[in-house]
Amino acid sequence: MATLRNAALEAWMKEHGYSSNSLADAVNSAVGDLTGRVGGLDGSSVRDWKAGRVRWPKSATRVALEKVTGLPAVALGFVPRGRAPLSAPAASQEDPVKRRSFITAGTAVAAVAAAPALAAPRRIGTSDIERLQQRFTEIIASDHRHGGQLGIEQEAAALADEALALQNSGSASQRVRAYVYGCAAAFRSSAMWAAIDGRRYKDAMVHMREAQELAELAADPAIKFRIWSHAGTLYRHMGRPVEAIAANDVARNLAITRRDPMFACLGHARQAACHGLAGDPTAVQRALGFAQDALERADQQLLRPAWMTAVRNGAELETLALAAYLSLGKFEQAESHAHRSLALLHPRMQRDRALNTARLAHAQLGQEDIEPAVTTAMSIPPGVVARHPRVTRTIGEFGTRLQTAAPSSSLTCAWNEYARASLWNAA
Known part of the structure; x- marks a missing residue:
């Protein structure tokens, strides 16, 4: 299918006297200001934008371009991923409430993006952060109930874009901007997880790369851990244990696992599932032992992200032990962990309860x-x-x-x- 040229970007460049090479240089410099590392664009990168071959640049590049131009990416003719309307069959399977939520999120992005450039400047503050964090909590709750749905993935991606659009809507302190990038990374990581859960692995890889870039801009260790830990899960579900272990090692080696044993518990437990896929029973037992020790050392009173809820009471540890032993064909141990996980899972975690019940049936059949x-x-x-x-x-x-x-x-x-x-x- 033929690509459409980005006439809006071409018009802006012509009006402001930018060539492809000079715009690439300006964006590279802005990337350096944002991340501490100069970007790697060249004139051919910008020509790809103008030709429509790249319709939505990566996060750090996109933010830098918006800084150079003073305009949101959508006003420059770029099209966010996942914005195409759902096909009729897919739409008919989605909960109408979730569709309305997605449409609302998309409208919010468009409203921010379309705000007149001459509008009175506003100050981005803690109330904006609290609103985004509340939406993130809602996404987590929706995942626990519905899991893997395309609507959840698209809503989370739209909210990530909304958070990035907020960056261009006013002034803010460096701390607040970091929080906003953290929110964007959190939303994108939820889009990644929904795609993994729905077995849309190619889409999950796209979300993963976006989330990793945003997490670097945020310098948020908790969300970095979540993204790399999800990367390990992604590779595990794709049947690639070596890459799964490597990705999970990145998560386990982050400083947050040393500061908070609860994160170390999750890292070790997910590593056990990866070792199970690799067929290494000794490594599984060792990793599960480390996970249990970490859980016992963790301070239960510390405030942690909403997505850590099942880790706190041991439900996630039991779930991952179940997955590991099923992979090894150790069905008696798998059944034991299945019963314990089902006893610990909160009733609202419908997807996990159903999945672990199905795994229990496998363990009994084995x-x-x-x-x-x-x-x-x-x-x-x-x-x-x-x-x-x-x-x-x-x-x-x-x-x-x-x-x-x-x-x-x-x-x-x-x-x-x-x-x-x-x-x-x-x-």
Whole structure:
């Protein structure tokens, strides 16, 4: 499909006397002011912008360009990722409330971007930060209930753009600007997680790179940890254990894991899941031991980000131990961790509860306990199975394994009839 030239950027450059090379130099200098490291653009980079081959520059470059021009990127003809309207089938599956929320977020971005350049300057302050943090808390809650939905991914990405647009709406202290970049990084990391959870791995990689750049601008160690830890999870779900371990090592080596053992607990637990995928039982046991020790040392009274909730009471540690032992084929240990995770998970964490119940069914089937396994799998509400891509896949794999393990069993026949009548119709 032919690309559309960026006429708005070309017009601005002509009006202000910029060539492709001179604009690249100016943006490189602005990147240096923002990050401490001069950018690497050249004239061909700007020509790609003008030709429409690059429709949405990376975060640091985009912020620097906005600083040079004094205009938001959308006013320069750039188009944010994920702004294309959903196709009719995808839209019909989304909760109308979530669609309205996404539309509201997108409208907010457009309103800030379209503000007249001559409008009275405003001061960006703590109330703006509190509003963004509240939206982030809502995204986390939505993920716990719905997980993996395209609407959540798009809403989080739109809120990241809203946070960046806020940077251009007025003056602010350096501390407040860092907080705003931190909010943008947090939203982009949630978009990344929603894409991972929905098995949209290519999109997750795009969000990951954006989030990493924003986290550098924010210099926020907690959000850096979240992004690199999610990167490890992304590679693990893609079946790439070496890269998963390497990414998770970056998270585990951040200073925040030494200051707060709760972060160290999560880092070790996620590393255990990576070692499970790599088939290393000794490393799994060692990592889980480190995670348990860290959890016991952690101060439960410290305030932490909303996304750390399941780590505090040990639910996430049990969940990741379950994943690790399932990967190793150690089904008795996996079942034990599954029961403990389900006892600890908060009721609102519907996606995690359904996923761990499906994993429990796998662990029971692995021990040839067919009747309990089928009963466990059938206990997951069909609507929940249909709504969460990872749950859908895990239950589908359960049916395949059940057919292999007991092809002539009446329980297998009962499961197949149930799946056809209830699960896949709901999907």
